[in-house]
Amino acid sequence: xxxxxxxxxxxxxxxxxxxxxxxxxxxxxxxxxxxxxxxxxxxxxxxxxxxxxxxxxxxxxxxxxxxxxxxxxxxxxxxxxxxxxxxxxxxxxxxxxxxxxxxxxxxxxxxxxxxxxx
Numbered sequence: 084x085x086x087x088x089x090x091x092x093x094x095x096x097x098x099x100x101x102x103x104x105x106x107x108x109x110x111x112x113x114x115x116x117x118x119x120x121x122x123x124x125x126x127x128x129x130x131x132x133x134x135x136x137x138x139x140x141x142x143x144x145x146x147x148x149x150x151x152x153x154x155x156x157x158x159x160x161x162x163x164x165x166x167x168x169x170x171x172x173x174x175x176x177x178x179x180x181x182x183x184x185x186x187x188x189x190x191x192x193x194x195x196x197x198x199x200x201x
Contacts, residue, residue, distance in 0.1 A: 088159035112156040
């Protein structure tokens with residue numbers, strides 16, 4: 084993974100549109116060549132083109148071999164301020180997108196105690 088490129092969300096959008104790019108666990112995969120052999124069907128991969136597919140990937144019980152095969156399609160790592168990296172190695176890495184609600188909640192947790200004291 085050391086030789087892989089770092090991508091922002093904007094960089095991903097600039098990859099040629101004929102490539103199917105998915106994000107899983109903060110890593111970027113070009114799965115274009117896997118479309119026709121994906122057991123879940125090509126439509127599933129196309130549905131997550133240029134999106135975070137971590138939750139969908141984790142919801143399916145993928146075999147060790149599937150995890151290993153996925154690594155061969157890795158083209159880089161996502162580096163973006165709107166994503167919180169929980170771990171850096173492939174197997175234990177997870178992505179926790181910061182939703183609008185999470186951002187608001189963190190602000191409220193800071194402000195609310197001050198308001199309640201008044």
